[in-house]
Amino acid sequence: MASGPYMFEGSEELDFSLPPKEQEPVAGYQPDKLISLVRNPSWVADDQDDLRPAYVDAISVEICPGCDQEVAEEKVANDEIDHIFTNGVSAQTARKFSQDPELQDQYFVEPGSGNYYISMNLAVPPFDDIHVRKAVNYAINKEGWRRLSGGEASGEIAGYYTPPGLLGNLLEGYDPYATPNHEGADSPEGLELAKQEMAQSKYDTNKDGICDAPECKGVLSIGVVGRVAEAQHQLIAQNLAAIGIELDVKNFDNSTAYGKIFDPKNHIPFSVFAGWLQDYPDAYTFYFFPMYGPSILDQYNTNYSMVGADPEQLKKYGYEVTEVPGLDEKIEECASKTGDERVQCWAEAEKILMEDVVPIVPLIWSNVEQIISSRVVNYTYCLFDNQMAYEQVAIRPEAQ
Structure with missing residues (x-):
């Protein structure tokens, strides 16, 4: 409804x-193929909602698992979509839209409310060893990963997991694996730090x-298809090879890749495409599903690292x-607090996560790069879903 x-x-x-x-099934939803939205006749903008003008009569979304993103981006540049x-967007597309005078007003860099990170399964060797996990954190070339993503416009390099604003910026400068x-x-220097940790x-x-x-x-190691994503995966494999970890790199379309890491019975040791967005502006939303043991599910499990199992x-x-580290008690403590005490508690949880549990390698706190065709007017960004x-x-009117 x-x-x-x-x-x-x-x-x-x-x-x-x-x-x-x-x-x-309704005609407007064909799984993995199409979403077609039309006006809801029961909704009248003037009477019910002065926040959503809803100018367009219909919205057609082509669902394309595994499609080449750069091909789609070129279609936007050509006003085909x-x-x-x-x-x-890809680094190539970001350069094209940001530098071409004809396209610059169709390119937007928006503040995001999420992150990207690498996930290590605490219950699968060799990642059941905290020194291996710390060595991996030292080994990853985050700047190289970001450069492939499009450079500084894609986001700020992350020294820890949760976006700083949700922690009241209390951890400014904190980066335990710098x-x-x-x-x-x-x-x-980075290679030496990684080796020192691995030697333990x-x-x-x-x-x-x-x-x-x-x-x-x-x-x-599970990743997703696409020229940029596959290049990032290869960079990560190269970094880990320097400390002796040889990845068996497998890239799939998004739906297949998530299907593999969503199932805890698959014992996926390493995944390189994890990310999280806030559900609402509170650090709790970054912990309850991805980092809380009781949230581990048989299917659609987003605690890829099995933290707290x-x-x-x-x-x-x-x-x-038979045992993995977790921080369930700290999460429950923080969830019970309010105000400044709550924010302080989440900042403390962040240090426990990064130093005592170490289930991830934080990559960036993401910005959101958006491109539109020249047909679109009144572009507006929604921070709720970062779109x-x-x-x-x-x-x-002339394009209709």
Whole structure:
């Protein structure tokens, strides 16, 4: 049922007296193919909602798993499509739109409310060893990863997990795995720091800073297809090879990739495309699903690292490891607080996460780069979902 200005095309044909399994799918939603939205006849802007003018009569969204994003971006430049529902654009497209006088007013860099990070499964060797996880943090070339994403416009390099604003900027300057220019193992100092940490691991048998145990070879790493994403994955594999971790790089379309990491029974050791957005402006939204043991689910599990999994959960999902670190008590403590005490508590939780649990490698706190066709007017950004506000934009009359 639609409660706003738009509804799925064909919604008026739904028979709500029937159970969901007996409903005929509406024409406006074809999974993995199409979303077609039309005006909701029960909604009248002047009477019900002065915040959403809803200028356009219909919105058609082509769902294209695994499509080449740069091809879609070129279609926007050529006015073949009006917008791409994504949180960024390729570096090549960012340069094109930001430097071409004909396209500059169709390119926007917006503040984001999310992050990107690498996830390590605490219950799968060699990432069951905190020294391996810390070594990985030192090894990753975050600046190189960001450069492939489009440079500074894509976001701020992250020294920790939760976006700073949600922590009251209390952790300004905090970066427990800092390396020169954020270049990780691609700088001599960063490589040395990573090796020093790896030498403390049980998976470095001769303590030379190289992960040489069998568990360090052929480590499955899940990523997504696309020229930029695959280049970032290769950069990460190169960084980890410098400390002896050999990744078995596998890239899939987004739906398939998420399907693999959503299932805790798959025992995915390493994934390189994780990210999170705030549900509302509170650090709790970054902890409850991705970092809280009781939130681990049989399906659609977003605690990819199995942080806080108890022995029963680990046994249920077939892990040989019987114990992993977590911070459930701290999360529960912070969730019970209000005001400044709450913010301070989340800042403390952040340090526990980054120094005592270490399930991730934070990459960037993301900006959102948006491009639109020349047909679109009244571009407006919605911080809630980090996308163009479709109910605010219009199409130039001459382009209709």
